[in-house]
Amino acid sequence: MSQNAVNSLGLQSVRLPVPVYIRNSASVVGKKEGDGPLGLLFDMVGEDDMFGCESWEDAESSLQKDAVYLALGKAKLKPEDMKYIFAGDLLGQSIATSFGIMNFGIPLLGVYGACSTCGESLSLGAMAVAAGYAENVVCVTSSHFASAEKEFRFPLAYGNQRPLSATWTVTGSGAFVLSTQMGEQPRAVITGITTGKIVDYGLKDSMNMGPCMAPAAASTIAQHFADWNRKPEDYDKIITGDLGSVGQKVLIDLLRDKGYDISEKHMDCGMEIYDPESQDTHAGGSGCGCSAVTLSAYILKNLEQKNWNRVLFVPTGALLSKTSFNEGQTVPGIAHGVVIESIS
Amino acid sequence: MSQNAVNSLGLQSVRLPVPVYIRNSASVVGKKEGDGPLGLLFDMVGEDDMFGCESWEDAESSLQKDAVYLALGKAKLKPEDMKYIFAGDLLGQSIATSFGIMNFGIPLLGVYGACSTCGESLSLGAMAVAAGYAENVVCVTSSHFASAEKEFRFPLAYGNQRPLSATWTVTGSGAFVLSTQMGEQPRAVITGITTGKIVDYGLKDSMNMGPCMAPAAASTIAQHFADWNRKPEDYDKIITGDLGSVGQKVLIDLLRDKGYDISEKHMDCGMEIYDPESQDTHAGGSGCGCSAVTLSAYILKNLEQKNWNRVLFVPTGALLSKTSFNEGQTVPGIAHGVVIESIS
Numbered sequence: 001m002s003q004n005a006v007n008s009l010g011l012q013s014v015r016l017p018v019p020v021y022i023r024n025s026a027s028v029v030g031k032k033e034g035d036g037p038l039g040l041l042f043d044m045v046g047e048d049d050m051f052g053c054e055s056w057e058d059a060e061s062s063l064q065k066d067a068v069y070l071a072l073g074k075a076k077l078k079p080e081d082m083k084y085i086f087a088g089d090l091l092g093q094s095i096a097t098s099f100g101i102m103n104f105g106i107p108l109l110g111v112y113g114a115c116s117t118c119g120e121s122l123s124l125g126a127m128a129v130a131a132g133y134a135e136n137v138v139c140v141t142s143s144h145f146a147s148a149e150k151e152f153r154f155p156l157a158y159g160n161q162r163p164l165s166a167t168w169t170v171t172g173s174g175a176f177v178l179s180t181q182m183g184e185q186p187r188a189v190i191t192g193i194t195t196g197k198i199v200d201y202g203l204k205d206s207m208n209m210g211p212c213m214a215p216a217a218a219s220t221i222a223q224h225f226a227d228w229n230r231k232p233e234d235y236d237k238i239i240t241g242d243l244g245s246v247g248q249k250v251l252i253d254l255l256r257d258k259g260y261d262i263s264e265k266h267m268d269c270g271m272e273i274y275d276p277e278s279q280d281t282h283a284g285g286s287g288c289g290c291s292a293v294t295l296s297a298y299i300l301k302n303l304e305q306k307n308w309n310r311v312l313f314v315p316t317g318a319l320l321s322k323t324s325f326n327e328g329q330t331v332p333g334i335a336h337g338v339v340i341e342s343i344s
Numbered sequence: 345m346s347q348n349a350v351n352s353l354g355l356q357s358v359r360l361p362v363p364v365y366i367r368n369s370a371s372v373v374g375k376k377e378g379d380g381p382l383g384l385l386f387d388m389v390g391e392d393d394m395f396g397c398e399s400w401e402d403a404e405s406s407l408q409k410d411a412v413y414l415a416l417g418k419a420k421l422k423p424e425d426m427k428y429i430f431a432g433d434l435l436g437q438s439i440a441t442s443f444g445i446m447n448f449g450i451p452l453l454g455v456y457g458a459c460s461t462c463g464e465s466l467s468l469g470a471m472a473v474a475a476g477y478a479e480n481v482v483c484v485t486s487s488h489f490a491s492a493e494k495e496f497r498f499p500l501a502y503g504n505q506r507p508l509s510a511t512w513t514v515t516g517s518g519a520f521v522l523s524t525q526m527g528e529q530p531r532a533v534i535t536g537i538t539t540g541k542i543v544d545y546g547l548k549d550s551m552n553m554g555p556c557m558a559p560a561a562a563s564t565i566a567q568h569f570a571d572w573n574r575k576p577e578d579y580d581k582i583i584t585g586d587l588g589s590v591g592q593k594v595l596i597d598l599l600r601d602k603g604y605d606i607s608e609k610h611m612d613c614g615m616e617i618y619d620p621e622s623q624d625t626h627a628g629g630s631g632c633g634c635s636a637v638t639l640s641a642y643i644l645k646n647l648e649q650k651n652w653n654r655v656l657f658v659p660t661g662a663l664l665s666k667t668s669f670n671e672g673q674t675v676p677g678i679a680h681g682v683v684i685e686s687i688s
Binding site: 004005006007008012014017054055057058083084088090091092093094095098099101102105106107108109110111112113114120123124127128129130131132133134135151180181195196197198200319320321322323324327329332334 | 348349350351352356358361399401402427428432434435436437438439442443445446449450451452453454455456457458464467468471472473474475476477478479495524525539540541542544663664665666667668671673676678
């Protein structure tokens with residue numbers, strides 16, 4: 001890159017010209033997530049997973065609406081203060097987003113990166129704010145166990161069995177207000193971005209997505225270290241989205257082969273959100289909502305409390321559809337990295 | 345907006361801090377589009393709509409791959425010169441994009457705005473380049489008649505009848521290399537962006553999408569005039585994506601109600617790409633590929649030749665899925681505006 005791209009860093013990263021505050025955020029989850037280890041940290045837990053709606057898709061839309069509403073309230077800002085909403089979900093044509101956020105009347109930039117979408121939305125949102133295109137934006141992503149099973153695998157009524165490598169799609173939505181101004185109680189600050197490439201090792205099993213995504217996470221994390229001239233020790237935590245217990249082993253092995261030992265630093269949102277002993281979720285949680293609600297409820301809390309000072313947040317996505325799976329295609333992965341730091 | 349958002353303009357627009365060149369572009373289309381009025385202008389026309397692939401989805405992926413490959417070649421740049429690819433399509437989970445562009449190894453920011461995606465990808469790409477995050481990016485979008493009919497309505501083999509208000513999804517992909525540098529033969533320059541909100545008038549007919557999208561186009565165009573303090577006379581053309589002949593009437597009426605007469609300036613890509621007399625396409629063309637290939641082949645050519653000096657390019661999208669349609673939801677619209685000018 002020449003001097004024409006002044007904020008470009010290395011091959012895949014950008015250094016934000018000014019810090020971008022996560023001015024506030026909110027998380028809304030379903031009953032199962034509320035019963036899990038992070039249950040008491042979420043802003044809102046549904047009594048059941050329909051959230052008073054008529055369909056699973058409507059329920060997911062309701063999650064996004066509630067998450068944005070709560071995040072704006074906590075940030076003491078209104079929808080009309082937001083220049084853009086960067087939003088997405090896992091459903092075909094992102095309908096949970098369209099019907100969830102339309103009544104806010106905020107200009108929409110729809111994003112899709114499968115379960116990495118939370119990372120993509122924060123990346124683009126932070127880039128827009130830091131460039132002076134917007135004073136405030138809101139980033140929201142969601143997933144819902146029942147709408148996702150219907151979209152990608154089988155309707156719940158079919159009662160199919162899930163192998164031990166499968167993950168459980170999180171019912172939840174996380175929303176983040178990014179701003180040039182910290183407001184009264186800013187949660188953290190975004191300082192850098194590393195955008196991922198698609199990585200495809202040829203795996204085809206949609207019931208074992210951790211290993212499909214782990215190579216992409218390894219690629220993004222290793223490139224992040226190279227672009228920023230950093231090493232695992234420069235982070236208090238390196239946090240993937242939803243690799244689960246099977247994918248975690250693959251990630252740590254792949255990065256060891258690239259010369260980085262992250263075993264002491266790694267955390268996976270999918271492994272934090274459920275209790276593997278009592279909640280029967282097999283390899284862990286997954287979905288756009290998994291990393292989003294864990295970031296809002298748990299990661300930002302640790303940054304606020306200065307338990308951690310700097311984390312690399314890397315939501316991971318598996319790029320498949322029911323059609324591509326049925327046509328025998330592979331399940332490529334993608335992962336987007338966001339550097340989030342405590343406010344000093 | 346305060347001085348913190350220095351490049352923000354009005355309620356929904358940004359003024360790019362430096363001009364962003366469309367350094368080059370390419371269009372790839374199917375046989376029917378090649379037989380249409382713009383046929384001789386496209387860079388590549390398929391002999392049939394399978395493009396040597398085994399499925400319609402693979403064929404659409406092939407369109408994206410070819411469009412990016414051709415655009416990079418015409419710009420005399422390589423994939424490794426691209427900091428980002430902003431890409432999307434109409435299929436569930438954007439699989440045409442994932443399998444089409446993955447081998448280029450360019451960091452991917454996936455976007456979704458239904459048939460407005462071309463406008464969204466150009467907006468985000470131009471914003472990234474102008475902010476100094478990237479020297480070069482490539483923006484690509486696609487649609488395919490057969491994969492879209494299968495995704496949204498009925499498989500072609502079902503042989504359903506199409507009402508006269510229906511549009512015909514364009515088989516095509518357009519790719520655009522955006523750059524800080526004009527290179528040898530720059531096609532045009534992007535100078536401003538107006539991002540759309542979702543607008544829902546409550547229509548539910550997926551066989552009559554022009555009127556579903558026209559209110560969103562009217563909203564974006566009127567807000568554009570307000571944000572930039574401009575009027576229809578400041579543009580040589582105001583170009584929507586795929587309203588078709590039915591939607592065009594609605595757009596012109598709605599804007600007249602808002603005090604703007606664009607009847608002498610309006611053009612719709614969907615009405616240019618097919619011959620309504622001989623090609624049996626009813627209300628016109630549609631799809632992510634419709635506005636993209638028309639921009640590359642026809643609009644940029646007119647800007648190069650100085651037939652036009654400034655256009656407002658406004659791709660339009662209908663935010664539905666098969667699931668939302670079957671569950672009785674409305675078909676909301678969205679439209680994203682991009683100001684494109686000839687190089688003086």
